[in-house]
Each structure stands twice: as C-alpha cells, then as structure tokens.
Amino acid sequence: MNLHRKPIPVQEAVERVMEHRKTGKIDKVDISESDQRILAEDILATHPIPPFDKSPYDGFALRSEDTINLSKENAGEFVVTETVGAGHLASQPLKKGEAVRIMTGAEIPDGADCVAMFEICQTFEMNGQSWMALKRPLEKGQNIIPKGSETSQEQCLVKAGTKVNPGVMALLATFGYSEVSVYRKPKIGIFATGTELLEVSEPLIPGKIRNSNAYMIVSQIERAGGEAYYYGKLVDDFDTCFEAVHNALAEVDVLITTGGVSVGDFDLMPAIYEKLEANVLFNKVAMRPGSVTTVAVADGKLLFGLSGNPSACYVGFELFTYPVIQSYLGREEVYHRRIQATLGNDFKKPNPFTRFVRGFIDYEEGKVVVKPAGIDKSAIVTSLALTDAFIMLPAGTRGFEKGATVEALLLDRPNGQEHF
Amino acid sequence: MNLHRKPIPVQEAVERVMEHRKTGKIDKVDISESDQRILAEDILATHPIPPFDKSPYDGFALRSEDTINLSKENAGEFVVTETVGAGHLASQPLKKGEAVRIMTGAEIPDGADCVAMFEICQTFEMNGQSWMALKRPLEKGQNIIPKGSETSQEQCLVKAGTKVNPGVMALLATFGYSEVSVYRKPKIGIFATGTELLEVSEPLIPGKIRNSNAYMIVSQIERAGGEAYYYGKLVDDFDTCFEAVHNALAEVDVLITTGGVSVGDFDLMPAIYEKLEANVLFNKVAMRPGSVTTVAVADGKLLFGLSGNPSACYVGFELFTYPVIQSYLGREEVYHRRIQATLGNDFKKPNPFTRFVRGFIDYEEGKVVVKPAGIDKSAIVTSLALTDAFIMLPAGTRGFEKGATVEALLLDRPNGQEHF
Structure with a gap:
C-alpha cells in the first residue's frame, strides 16, 4: 500500500481519466x-x-395580375369557386377572375399567387353564387409563405x-x-464499502451509519444519463471482495466503489487494484473535498474509487465520472458548464488546495449569484440536497467575501462545455 | 360559435385557471x-x-485530564489498549493512562474526551506492548465532533x-x-385535432403535415412531472369526437387538445365545450403567440384547448398547464421562475400584445443573458429545440435592443416561484 501519495492537480487528473474515454454503442x-x-x-x-406554398392568414387566394389597377373607385369582383381548409387541396386550378376562400395553413391553389386577408375583402351573394370584392392591388407572392422558405x-x-x-x-x-x-446508456456499477455501513431499512446501532452514498450515486448516474447497477456492499473478506469486483467489471462499462480508498487500517481497494493488475491513474488529487479519489483502469475499463465521505464522493463523481458518461453518450460538451458568478455569501476559509464548495445558483437583478450550501455547521447535512453547482475556489487563496467574482460549475444544465 | 372573443390579460387568464387547481393523491x-x-x-x-461522539481524524482517544502539564520537557506515556475503526466500538471503557488508536469516523470510546492526531504522537513498543508518547496538553472535547452537533x-x-x-x-x-x-403524477390526456395531420410514420402527401404537437406535449408533460396519455387524433365527425373527449375526460385528471380552437370554418372544439356543458374560463388571451388558447372546466376537470400552431401550443402549455401540474404535485413554487436578464440580440418587432419569445439562457461575465431562439426565418423551425426560456416582452413596446434588461421565464429549472 502506497502511504506516500503524490497529489496531482485536478486538471491533470481529469485529463488522465479522459485518455480512457470511449464512445457508446448506438440503438x-x-x-x-x-x-x-x-x-x-x-x-x-x-x-x-413549409412543404408547399402556404397561406399565413384566413383570406382569398387570387391571381395578382387580376388586381392591377384596383382602387376604391375601381373595385374588382371575383367569383368564389370553393373553400380550402388546412389539410385540403383545391379541386381545380384557379382561373382568371376567380378567388378561392382559403384558411390559415392551407396550400395555395395552382394558378393563385397572392392572398387577400378577409379584413380587406367584401363578400356578397349574386344569383346563388358567392362573390368577393377587392379595392386594392396585390403583389405577386403577397401573403404567401413560399415552399422551403423556412x-x-x-x-x-x-x-x-x-x-x-x-x-x-x-x-x-x-x-x-x-x-x-x-x-446506448453506459452501464455503471456501484459497490459500497465500509464495515460501518447499514442498509437503509436497518435500525441504527452504535458506531454504525446507514449507507447513503450508493443511493446518492445512483441518482447522480441517472441525472448524468447513465444506467446504474447497485451491486450492494462489499464485505470485509478480501477474496470475496476481489471476486465480486472482478465479476462486476465484466458486466459493466464503468465501475464505481465508494469508501475504502483512504490510508486507514481497513481500506482494501488499493490491494484489489493490485490483484486486478489495474493501472492506477492517480490516488491523490490536490483538491478538497475528495483528495483521496482514486481512478484505475483494468481490462480497459475505468474503476472510480470515490471517497466514503458523502461530499467528497459527490464531488469526485461530478468531476471525473460525469464526463466519462457524457463521452459514452456521444456528447461534444462532456464537461459541466463553467461560468463566472457573484459570490452570494462570505466564504472565509483559506484554500490551501483547490476547493469545490457545494452551492446553488440564484439570480439577482440580472446577475448570476452562487451561494455556498453548507457554510454553517447545521447546514452540512442538508448542503448536498440544495447543491446544483460547485463554487471553484483556487488553491492559495485566503477565502472570499460576498460580492467577489468566482467560478462555478453548473451540475444540472442540459448543455456543458467541450473543455474542462 | 363566439366569433367576437374578448381577450383577457395573461395574468388574469392564469388566475382563472388556478382557481381550479387541485392537489394530487399521495403514494x-x-x-x-x-x-x-x-x-x-x-x-x-x-x-x-453525528449519531455519536465521533473522531474527525485518525489519532488516539485520551482522557484530557491525563494530559494536563504535558510539555516538550514532560512527555506523557500511554498504554495503547486497542484500535477502533469506523463502524466498530471499543471493547471496554478507557481508563487513566490509557489511549485507544482511533480511525476517522469512529465512535469515541467511553471514558475518552479528546483525540490527539497521529501527527503529534510518537509510538513505540515496550515489553510487547504498544505505547504512545505525547508532549502537549489537550482540552476536553478537542478533536471530537459531538453527537447531534450537525x-x-x-x-x-x-x-x-x-x-x-x-x-x-x-x-x-x-x-x-x-x-x-x-x-402521484397527475394523468394528462392529449388529443390532436386537424384534418391536415398525418401520423409520424406516414409519408408526406400534398396539403398535409405530420402531427408534431402531440409528441412535443408528451415531452413537456413529462418534463413538468406529469404522466402523459396520448389518445390519438380526433376525426372530423362531431359525434365521434364528442364521445372520445367525453370518455377520455373520465380517465384523466386534465385533458389537452391541440388545434381546433381558432375561428376557422373547421374548428370544432367550441361546439364540444358547449355539449359538455363546460364552463369556458376564457377563449382569447392578450398575448402572442397563443392568443386563441382556450381553457374550460367540465365535471370539475380542466380542459386545455391549445393552439394547433407548435409555438403557440408550447407557450400555452408552459403558461397555463405547467402550474396546474405543479399543484397536483404539491409544490409551493408552481410557476416558472421569472428572472431579470440581459437581452443578447436585438428584437425589433413591436409588441401590441404581451409577447413570449422563445429563447435560451446563456451566461456572460457574471450576467444572465437571454437570446431569442428564432429571430431569423431559417431558425423558426429549430427555435423550439433551442428553447429553455421565454423572453417576456410587455405589450405596447416598440421592440428592444441588445443589452436591454428584460424578464425571462426559466422553463427547465427544478425550482420555480410561488406567484406568477
């Protein structure tokens, strides 16, 4: 087990993962x-x-040459031969002196080349025949949406x-x-690790907590467009664990484990990577939270060893697993959209490492504002529920004041960006 | 058929609809x-x-009173009795002069009231026993996250x-x-009307177009959280139509029809409302597009008569049907979020009526920018595909220039607002 891990920058970690990106199958x-x-x-x-010359109004289809010289003093009179509704066709071509009553969206009859709106026409009956009178000229093409114009x-x-x-x-x-x-949606397998984990339906007992990361990640996978397979909890026995991980890897495109990647006495993922002969791309990232995030490749498939800490797990998924899923889905904009925003609250913690603060987007007077979701202790538990953005605070800074310009990653937008 | 319809303001139309809102069942x-x-x-x-006093670090759990007076010159030595990992409990209470090796997340043993991080401790073996040496005092509660503190x-x-x-x-x-x-997701039924409509799988024939509104609305319903039931196309025969609408109304919470609400010669919805003895809440709204949007109530259920024009249909759904679905879903913020944004392109059309321009949200240097999605003719067809916001332009204005402050409704955010 390598206790002396060398942290690499976030950007480099993302690049190492994305060297192993794949594009998915097509259904x-x-x-x-x-x-x-x-x-x-x-x-x-x-x-x-439109697929045909179309009338944008209810009116009368005419030959424009029949309307030359029409005026208040010199009205033209037209025989109304038929009515054409949307979806219907005129029964015959329009001839000199004729008009066709036409409804919005209907096809212009052959022979007609303009439409007079109802509002400028007078209609009357004469000898059992419908007539229409018009007192102004129309131009060729007037009130016609030509085929293919849109x-x-x-x-x-x-x-x-x-x-x-x-x-x-x-x-x-x-x-x-x-x-x-x-x-096709990529299949993403999930294992939870940790002897302290109870199932959701189990009563709480001393020293234990319920397994929340698996449910959280299933939801993150589905939001990202993947198909989640939860394999349950890895037990403490190494051989059984190895077998389970090895078998799952054959069934999925990508495998995620949560927990078991720290340097604590009971963390077993590093030994599993070794026995799988996996190529460990990195096992420490210069960021908070999620510095112990580990990514390895075995049999050409990516294994994400996310932290057991819920916030670190959440961040690790969105930074490293999300863009891999987008690649499977054939997207060009594989990364979360990164925008400039105004910090909505003080965030006074110094940042020795790049920090991804859980936050949410708001809008105030035309500005995009991003607010930390868990700045006080009592909000730590609910901060992930509110989160729809990460506030990216660079390393080496001493905290930020309300009103400062910061960068934010948007987690639930349908569009992203091509470069990290 | 009422040809002389009186347009009512959008706000009033929304209020008339929402008087008939209901809250859905619970599953x-x-x-x-x-x-x-x-x-x-x-x-x-x-x-x-946390559910118990918890260690935030890997270290040694101790009694603070055992560390009083410790210094570089006066180191204290502690018998390490056992190791406790996360999810495990110490086997016995800690006694004077003892230390328990403890991992991050583990429960503090009874008797201990502080944790010394590994980094400040020296460990050594003596007579087959593990020992730990410490050269500074710790305070009661130091490095312990108390039960219930979050x-x-x-x-x-x-x-x-x-x-x-x-x-x-x-x-x-x-x-x-x-x-x-x-x-429970409300059941929303959909009928398409219009003799010009072909099914998606049918080849195009002269004068006809394919039915796109039904598929579009199914997608809008599901984005809004409802369950969509597409009943197909209403035929031309009045009695058959009436029967179909009447039967569907018994099966769903809300019924949508598209098309058939204009004053054209072939629009049959008004007659159906009459025979249903429906209370027509309005049949004209002072807005563009979607002015012919009609909403009625029959047997206590809302019937939305949306326009057959795709853009008008889309707008009518998001303004009037969306908040009704949110009410069924027990949400407080039933309306789309309305924000101030900067107009990203000129929009020079005058607005005799309130106009809802299809647009999309972008972010530029900390500002929210909204851009019309179909300003040139060639983009009319694709504008709905790009749309994730409506730009709300008030009546009586002469168009807006790039850079102007406008209001925008956000269509795909999980959070909305309580008032229209």
Missing part, C-alpha cells in the same frame, strides 16, 4: 422512447418547410450529441423520424 | 423509486448527526413539495426512509 428506438436521450444521428429536414430540404436541424427535449421531439415528428438513433 | 414508494419525484412528507432527522433529532431537513435529487436521496438513505411518500 434505434421508437420516437416515443427517445425523450431525454442523446441523438446519435443528425436530424435533417426530410422535406422543405427550411430547405436536407438542411441539418439538430446535430448528433444533442439531448432530446420537447422542441427536438417536435422536429423528429415533423420530419417523420418514427425511429431515431440514440446512444 | 408510498420504495426509496429506489423516489428519484426525481416530489416529496409528500417533510424529511426529518430520525437521529442526531443536526439534532427531529429537525426538518427537507420540506414536502421538494423534488428528490442526488443530495435529497442521500438524506433519505441516511435517515432510514426505505419508503417515502411522494405525490
């Missing part, structure tokens, strides 16, 4: 199963929009790597994507 | 099924945190109405909530 799913999934194909306009055929509308949301869903339906290619 | 679910659900009970600390028993940690996220999940597990009360 074809029904459109109704595609919500919130990540597209594995560009979505193209399979036809122009989108031309084959134009790329949404790129692969985008998450499906209600608007993307509308595009998929519009362009007939009844089946769509999406990235 | 008990396993903790593993509770992710992203809305809590229907306050989460209390079922035990103090959270006292029965303290409310998370309130009912909160969405379960990874941090809330950690609290549920910590405090033994193996089952948890959550609000």
